[in-house]
Amino acid sequence: MKRLSRWLRIAGTGISFAAFGIGGLLLALVCFPLLRIGVKSARVREERAQYLVHLAFRFHVRLMEALGVCRLTVSGREKLREPGQLIVANHQTLIDVVLIGSLLPQLDCLVKIGAWSNPFMRGVVRAAGYLPNDLGEAVVEACAARLRDGRSLLLFPEGTRALKGGELGAFRRGAAHVALRSGRPLRPLVIRCVPQALMRGQHWYDVGDRPMQITIEVAEPIDPRKRIQHDESRGAASRKLNAALRDFYEGRLYAGRGRGLADALQGRDPQVGHRPDEDGIPFPR
Amino acid sequence: MKTEFHFRDEELRLSTHLVDDLDLDSIDAVDLAVRVEEKTGLSLNEADLKSIQTIQDIVDLIDERL
Numbered sequence: 001m002k003r004l005s006r007w008l009r010i011a012g013t014g015i016s017f018a019a020f021g022i023g024g025l026l027l028a029l030v031c032f033p034l035l036r037i038g039v040k041s042a043r044v045r046e047e048r049a050q051y052l053v054h055l056a057f058r059f060h061v062r063l064m065e066a067l068g069v070c071r072l073t074v075s076g077r078e079k080l081r082e083p084g085q086l087i088v089a090n091h092q093t094l095i096d097v098v099l100i101g102s103l104l105p106q107l108d109c110l111v112k113i114g115a116w117s118n119p120f121m122r123g124v125v126r127a128a129g130y131l132p133n134d135l136g137e138a139v140v141e142a143c144a145a146r147l148r149d150g151r152s153l154l155l156f157p158e159g160t161r162a163l164k165g166g167e168l169g170a171f172r173r174g175a176a177h178v179a180l181r182s183g184r185p186l187r188p189l190v191i192r193c194v195p196q197a198l199m200r201g202q203h204w205y206d207v208g209d210r211p212m213q214i215t216i217e218v219a220e221p222i223d224p225r226k227r228i229q230h231d232e233s234r235g236a237a238s239r240k241l242n243a244a245l246r247d248f249y250e251g252r253l254y255a256g257r258g259r260g261l262a263d264a265l266q267g268r269d270p271q272v273g274h275r276p277d278e279d280g281i282p283f284p285r
Numbered sequence: 286m287k288t289e290f291h292f293r294d295e296e297l298r299l300s301t302h303l304v305d306d307l308d309l310d311s312i313d314a315v316d317l318a319v320r321v322e323e324k325t326g327l328s329l330n331e332a333d334l335k336s337i338q339t340i341q342d343i344v345d346l347i348d349e350r351l
Contacts, residue, residue: 137311172310173310233289
């Protein structure tokens with residue numbers, strides 16, 4: 001029975017990938033061209049495209065839940081209602097963007113440049129006006145400009161997904177720079193996923209023994225103005241803010257965990273050496 | 286570099302690598318170049334910045350131009 005359910009979830013994951021690709025093509029070839037008719041303003045076009053992406057992501061999350069791939073729980077969701085937020089998240093799985101995008105009707109993203117040549121993603125990243133990550137230091141101003149326009153923006157300080165094992169990667173200072181440039185607080189999302197799947201360095205069919213239990217915690221904002229003095233150079237200020245953000249995530253994800261860290265991240269209880277019951281997510285709160 | 290990035294003295298040796306040891310990013314590089322230009326009156330171009338890897342390289346570059 002357990003083996004059957006595992007095969008079903010592998011099939012479900014495969015179907016989800018296929019649906020993602022087909023969805024991207026459908027949006028690009030059918031929906032976005034229709035959307036452009038009669039809309040002159042680039043900004044309105046982008047916002048409508050982002051709203052469609054949001055609806056597609058919501059559908060995709062429901063599909064993945066129905067297929068037993070994952071189960072999503074969100075706490076503090078109402079904090080995302082206010083527009084123009086600089087949202088940061090730890091990057092766990094391949095579907096993080098889909099999950100977060102399903103929560104926000106408008107969301108700008110920084111996307112790796114490869115997406116502009118990927119046939120399944122090209123149409124979407126163009127129409128939605130997402131920012132490419134190859135602009136060098138100009139990307140900070142591009143991101144800050146979106147925030148000043150009242151748009152919300154998602155950045156992953158780690159820049160890439162965590163390796164299997166789930167340890168936080170090094171934090172790049174881009175998100176801190178954007179916060180300082182725009183004067184916006186950082187709104188951290190804490191993503192936890194047990195059992196681990198779809199992480200970097202992990203095969204897509206490596207699905208674990210039950211659906212991925214994913215929780216997204218919308219945390220309180222980290223305000224740069226409260227932490228940085230006025231006369232500080234941006235080099236020093238960005239380091240300080242980045243360290244504060246890193247401390248926040250380490251506190252949230254690793255608090256109270258000593259050597260049992262790797263075990264806890266694998267979903268095993270370090271005390272008894274086996275997985276806790278299905279309901280308990282083995283992360284200290 | 287101490288005032289701009291709050292580095293400690295012992296972190297700053299001639300052989301110190303700016304990216305590997307001090308974790309400078311592209312924004313820091315621009316700020317550093319502006320500081321060097323202000324202090325020395327030199328004007329640095331992109332090729333100059335790309336040639337800089339260590340603190341020794343900065344010293345050499347300034348030495349060469351002044």
